[in-house]
Amino acid sequence: MTDYAAPLKDMRFVLTELAGLDAVARMPGCEEASPDLVDAILDEAAKYAAGVLSPLNQSGDREGARLDEEGVHTASGFRQAYRQFVEGGWSALSADPDFGGQGLPMIVATPVNEMWHAANMSFALCPLLTQAAIEALQLRGSAALKKTFLPRMVSGEWAGTMNLTEPQAGSDLAAVRTGAEPEGDHYRLHGQKIFITYGEHDLTDNIVHLVLARTPDAPPGVKGISLFLVPKFLVNEDGSLGRRNDVRCVSLEHKLGIHASPTAVMAYGEREGAVGYLVGEENRGLEYMFIMMNLARFGVGLEGVAIAERAYQQARDYARQRVQGRPIGERGGESVAIVHHPDVRRMLMSMKARIEAMRALAYVTAAAFDEARCHRDEASRTRAQAFVDLLIPVVKGWSTEAAVQIASMGIQVHGGMGFIEETGAAQHLRDARITTIYEGTTGIQANDFIGRKIARDQGAGADALITAIRRTADELGEAGGDDFGAIREALAEGADALERAVGWVVSNYAQSPQECAAGSVPLLELAGVVAGGWQMARAALAAQRGLRADGADAAFLRAKIATARFYADHVLTRAAGLAHTVAAGAPGVLALDQEQF
Numbered sequence: 001m002t003d004y005a006a007p008l009k010d011m012r013f014v015l016t017e018l019a020g021l022d023a024v025a026r027m028p029g030c031e032e033a034s035p036d037l038v039d040a041i042l043d044e045a046a047k048y049a050a051g052v053l054s055p056l057n058q059s060g061d062r063e064g065a066r067l068d069e070e071g072v073h074t075a076s077g078f079r080q081a082y083r084q085f086v087e088g089g090w091s092a093l094s095a096d097p098d099f100g101g102q103g104l105p106m107i108v109a110t111p112v113n114e115m116w117h118a119a120n121m122s123f124a125l126c127p128l129l130t131q132a133a134i135e136a137l138q139l140r141g142s143a144a145l146k147k148t149f150l151p152r153m154v155s156g157e158w159a160g161t162m163n164l165t166e167p168q169a170g171s172d173l174a175a176v177r178t179g180a181e182p183e184g185d186h187y188r189l190h191g192q193k194i195f196i197t198y199g200e201h202d203l204t205d206n207i208v209h210l211v212l213a214r215t216p217d218a219p220p221g222v223k224g225i226s227l228f229l230v231p232k233f234l235v236n237e238d239g240s241l242g243r244r245n246d247v248r249c250v251s252l253e254h255k256l257g258i259h260a261s262p263t264a265v266m267a268y269g270e271r272e273g274a275v276g277y278l279v280g281e282e283n284r285g286l287e288y289m290f291i292m293m294n295l296a297r298f299g300v301g302l303e304g305v306a307i308a309e310r311a312y313q314q315a316r317d318y319a320r321q322r323v324q325g326r327p328i329g330e331r332g333g334e335s336v337a338i339v340h341h342p343d344v345r346r347m348l349m350s351m352k353a354r355i356e357a358m359r360a361l362a363y364v365t366a367a368a369f370d371e372a373r374c375h376r377d378e379a380s381r382t383r384a385q386a387f388v389d390l391l392i393p394v395v396k397g398w399s400t401e402a403a404v405q406i407a408s409m410g411i412q413v414h415g416g417m418g419f420i421e422e423t424g425a426a427q428h429l430r431d432a433r434i435t436t437i438y439e440g441t442t443g444i445q446a447n448d449f450i451g452r453k454i455a456r457d458q459g460a461g462a463d464a465l466i467t468a469i470r471r472t473a474d475e476l477g478e479a480g481g482d483d484f485g486a487i488r489e490a491l492a493e494g495a496d497a498l499e500r501a502v503g504w505v506v507s508n509y510a511q512s513p514q515e516c517a518a519g520s521v522p523l524l525e526l527a528g529v530v531a532g533g534w535q536m537a538r539a540a541l542a543a544q545r546g547l548r549a550d551g552a553d554a555a556f557l558r559a560k561i562a563t564a565r566f567y568a569d570h571v572l573t574r575a576a577g578l579a580h581t582v583a584a585g586a587p588g589v590l591a592l593d594q595e596q597f
Contacts, residue, residue, distance in 0.1 A: 002313055002314040002317045002318070002424070003050060003054055003055075004049060004050055004053075004054040004057075004118055004119045004310055004313065005046070005050055005313065006042070006045070006046035006049055006050065006111075006115045006118070007309060008042055008043070008046055009553075009556060010356060010359065011042065011111045011114075011359070011363075012039070012042070013539070013542075013556075013560070014359055014360050014363045014364075014539075015038070015107065015111065015363060016035075017538075017539065017542035017546075018360050018363065018364055018535060018538055018539060018542065019107055019360075019363040019364050019366065019367040020367055021033065021035070021038065021107060021108075021367070022035075023367075024105050024107050024367055024370045024371070024374075025105075027105075027370065027371065027374040027375055027376065028374055028376060029103065029105075029373075029374045030104075030105040030370060030374055032102075032103065032104060033104055033105050033107070033108050038108055041093075041104075041108060041112065042111060042112070044088070045090070045111075045112045045115050045116075046115060048084070048085075048088060048090070048115075049115040049116060049118070049119035049120075050119065052081050052084055053081060053116065053119035053120035053123055053124075054119040054120060055077075056075065056076075056077045056078065056081060056120055056123065056260075057119065057120040057121075057122070057424075057427070058424050058427065059075065059076065059077070060075035060076075060077070060078065060120065060122055060123070060259065060260030061122070061257075061259050061260060061427050061431075062259075063075040063076060063259075063260065064259035064260055065201070065252060065259070065260055065261065065262035066252070067200070067249060067251065067252045067262075071200060071202060071249070072200040072201050072202060072249060072252065072262045072264070073202055074201050074202055074203060074260065074262065075122075075260040078123060078203065078260065079202060079203060081123060082123075082126070082156075082203040082204075085127070085156060086155065086156035086157065089102065090112070090116075090127070090156070091127055091130065091131075091154065091155060091156030092154050092155060092156070093108070093109045093112060094106055094108070094109040094131075095131075095134055095154040096138055096150075096154070099138075099146065099150040099151050099154045100150075100151050100154045100155055101154045105367075105370040105374070106366045106367075106369045106370050107363065107366045107367045107369075107370055109366075110302065110362065110363055110366040111363070113128070113299065113302055114302050114305055114306045114309070114359070114362075115306075116306075117302060117303045117306035117307065118306035118307065118309050118310045119310075120260075121258060121261075121303060121306065121307060121431050122258045122259065122260035122261040122431070123260065123261075124303075125197050125198060125258065125261045126159055126197075126198045126201070126203060126261075127156070127159075128296065128299045128303075129159070129160055129161050129162055129197055129198060129296070130153055130156070130158075130159045130160040131160075131295065131299070132160070132162060132292040132293075132295045132296045132299070133153065133160025133161065133162065133208060133210050133292060134150065134153050134154060134160065135291055135292060135295050136210060136227070136279065136288055136289070136291045136292045137149060137150055137153075137210075137229070137279065138150065139288075139291055140227075140279055140280040140288045140291065141229070141279055141280070142277075142279075145229060145277060145279065148235055148239070149208055149229065149231070149235075152206070153208060156204070157204060157205065157206075158204050158205065158206040158207065158208055159198060159201070159203060159204045159206075159207050159208070160207070160208045160209075160210065161196055161197065161198060161199055161207060161208070161209045161210065162196075162197075162210055162289070162292055162293075162296065163193040163196055163199075163209050163210060163211040163212065163230075163266060164176075164193070164212050164289065165193060165194050165195045165196075166178065166191065166192060166193060166194060167192065167194055173212065173222055173225060173286060174220075174221045174222045176212050176213070176214065176225055177191060177214070178190065178191025178192070178193065178211065178212065178213040178214065178268060179191060179213060179214055179215075179216070180213040180214065180215050180226060180228055180276060180278075181215075181216060181273065182215065182216075183273075185277075186275050186276060186277055187213075187215070187228060187275075187276045187277070187278060188269060188272070188273025188274065188275065188276070189211060189213050189228060189230060189247075189268045189269050189273060189274040189275075189276045190268060190269035190273055190274070191213060191268050191269065192250075192265065192266065192267050192268070193211065193265070193266045193268070194253075194265050194266075195253070195263055196209075196263065196264045196265070196266050197261060197262075197263055197264075198261065198262060198264075199249055199262065199263075199264030199265075199266045200232075200248070200249035200262060200264050200266070201262055205233070205241060206231055206232050206233050206235075206241060207231070207232040208229060208230075208231050208232075209229070209230040209231070209232070209247065209266070210227060210228070210229060210230075210279065210289070210292065211227070211228045211229075211230050211268065211276060212225050212226070212227060212228075212285050212286070212289060213225070213226060213228055213276070213285075214226065215282055215283075218282070218283055219283065222286050223283060224283055225283065225285040225286045225289075226278060226279075226281075226282045226283055226284070226285040227278075227279040227280065227284070227285035227288045227289055228276035228277060228278055228279060228285075229276060229277045229279055230245065230247055230268065230274050230275070230276040230277075231245055231275075232244070232245055232247060233245060234275060245274050245275055246268070246269050246270065246271050246272055246273055246274040246275070247266060247267070247268050247269075247274045248266070248267055248270070249262075249264040249265065249266055249267075250265050250266070250267045251264070251265045252264055252265075253265070255434070256430050256433055256434070257427065257429075257430030257431040257432070257433055257434060258430075258431050258434055293439060293440070294392055296438075296439045297392055297393070297395075297396040297439045297440065297445070298362070298365065298366075298369075298392055298395055298396065300396055300400060300435050300438045300439050301358075301362060301392075301395035301396040301397075301398075301399040301400060302362055302395075302399075303400070303403075303435050303438075304358065304396075304399035304400035304401075304402065304403035304432070304435050305355065305358045305359050305362055305399055305403070307403045307407060307428055307431055307432040307435065308351065308354070308355045308358065308399075308402065308403040308406040308407065308432070309355050309359075310428055311351070311403075311406055311407040311409075311410035311425070311428040311429070311432070312348070312351040312352060312355055312406065312410065314410060314414075314423075314424065314425055314428070315347070315348060315351065315409070315410040315413035315414065315425070316339075316348055316351075316352075318413060318414055318417075318423075318425075319337065319338050319339040319344050319348060319413055320337055320339050321337065322337060322338045322414075322417075323335050323336065323337050323338075324337075324338050325338070325341065327340055327341075328341065328342065338413075344413060346570075347409050347412060347413050348413065349563070349566045349570070350406075350409065350566075350570060350571075351406045351409055351410065352563060353536070353563050353564075353566045353567040353570070353571060354402050354406060354532070354567070354571065355406065356536065356539070356563060356567075357532030357533065357535055357536050357567060357571070358395075358398070358399045358402060358403075358532060360532070360535035360536070360538075360539060361391070361394070361395060361399075361528070361531055361532055361535050362395050362399065364535060365387070365388060365391045365392070365395050368384045368385075368387045368388045368391075369384075369388055371384035372384035372385040372387075372388055383464070386460075386461045386464070387461070387464070387465070389452075389453060389461065390449075390453050390461040390462065390465060391465075391531070393445035393446065393448050393449040393453065393524065394449065394524060394527050394528050394531060396439065396440075396445050397436075397442045397445035397446060397449070397521075397524045397525075397528070398524060398525060398527070398528025398529070398532070399528070400432070400435035400436045400438075400442070401436055401442055401525065402528070403432045403435055404429065404432050404433055404435070404436060406432075407428040407429040407431075407432040408429055410425050410428060410429070411425050411426060411429060442521055442524070443520070443521060445524060446517075446520035446521040446523065446524040447517055447520050449520065449523065449524050449527070450505050450509065450516055450517070450520045450523060451509070451513075454502055454505050454506065454509075455505060455506060455509035455510070455516075458506050459502045459503065459505070459506040462498070462502045462527075463499075463502070465531065466495050466498055466499050466502070468534070469491065469494075469495045469498075469530065469531070469534045470492070470495050472491065472534055472537050472538055472541070473488050473491045473492045473495065473537070475541055476488035476491065476537055476540075476541065479540075479541060479544060483540070483561055483562070483564075483565045484540065484541075484544075486565060486568055486569065487536075487537050487540055487564055487565060487568040488537075489568075490533065490568035490569065490572040490573060491530075491533050491534065491537050491568065491572060493572070493573075493575060493576060494529065494530040494533050494572045494575040495530060497526065497530070497575035497576045497578065497579035498526055498527060498530045498575065498579070500579050500583065501519075501523050501526055501578070501579040501582040501583060502523075504582060504583040505519075505523065505582070512586075514586070514590065515586035515590070516586075518585060518586040518589035518590060519581060519582035519583070519585050519586060519589075522578045522581040522582050522585065523578070523582045525578055526575055526578035526579060526582065529571055529572060529574055529575055529578065530572070530575055532567070532571070533567055533568065533571065533572040533575075536563070536564040536567045536568070537564060537568075539560050539563075539564055540560060540561045540564035540565075542560075543557040543558070543560035543561050543564075544557075544561065
């Protein structure tokens, strides 16, 4: 398996040229994000990712996590790596300084989190869920809960989880049955949760579970769900750990991938009932959980970027080293590395171009997160939040679907050796496969996209995005040259295709929601393809400007322009077909009776 090396040059380019790191650093509360500090953080994160996490990726996959009478044991090396993670202050990077965090903006934490997931996704899932739990507690927890739990969660001393899914409910949270009986200043919970990432492990002394449950008089459906904090160990008044709570892991799932990440079946209240504390108000749990879920969905989209990058690096390095065949069109001569063969180059360029587009869109969305929270101007905050809301399902759904395709393509570059586990290429595909399911499947993301993000506001958010894309297309028209002309044409056609598809959904959603849902995933892909093309076009324009500067890295910048051209010719050209599928594909989807499948 190829050792992971963080793509720092591309990360820095995206941060400065596309995501507007300088503008973020000028906003209140973000001033610490100076170029020197950010550079130092990225350098140190890259060292930890490459030197500590990456070497444990393949061994952790082979060994996995295991459950015995003492509890869950993580793979060899994980506990030491986690101690180094905590000692390095990485868990506190973007958390509130009031609870021990460093308070850095999300745009700084985003490339760091990408490194963790690329180096070792199974490991990185633990801090990802803890970060989401911290976010929910910060925004909706009581002062007492924050004081007791947040400092140790922020430091990484304690971990956090999300507990939504139940065996009978799946993604239908209206069917949640876990009960919560009031008892003094707390509740007693009884029920079972499944698919709980790091629900039990040996990395921390305590685990803080955020659990969806129903109180006895709760209304039916999603309106009757409340959110509770249920610690593995109760906490004494002096902050020390008390007795074990009535919550335990009853089994670990045997999974296709992410073997080193324990996915637990959790039982609450098998004896006296698990002590839980209400977060916020009763019957508003789903609203609060969406605070965690949105952050987690963004994080899972970033996992897609990360796993795709890891698969690309391995495929690229193999293609440079594997000597096989002679150049097409030549007779005789020496055999060459397969990177010389046109179809291998096509695959590598497809991987590289889509990863750069995915990364740029994720980082730009992260900067909008910061703007929505910290900008001085209320109207700017509102616009930024609308942008974030629109793009969260795209970052999650499009990036993860692309990651599965890219990881599969990485195996294809390896040929038969990619199908052999020892090379490590197959692990990336197995690990990537969960990302399209985590935190809501691609279909769920797409239904959210067409319903809440497009139809609800009559396409206003999507129209604002399309307007911004058209402005970039106009800039391309002024850049000159064949490459920029081709990129401009493809981007303009992509914007037209997205506009047609969005308009069709806005016009038909109220009377034909089934037909719109039949095209929801193609529309989500279309939005990702076009928004990614927008970022690639912006990158090409920035590279052209950069080439005029003294001391420019000409090879890197010219590669940016060439990669954007490839994206225009090979990826953006799919937009028209996807738009057709959105508007005309429903009859085929809905034609058969269930017995005909």
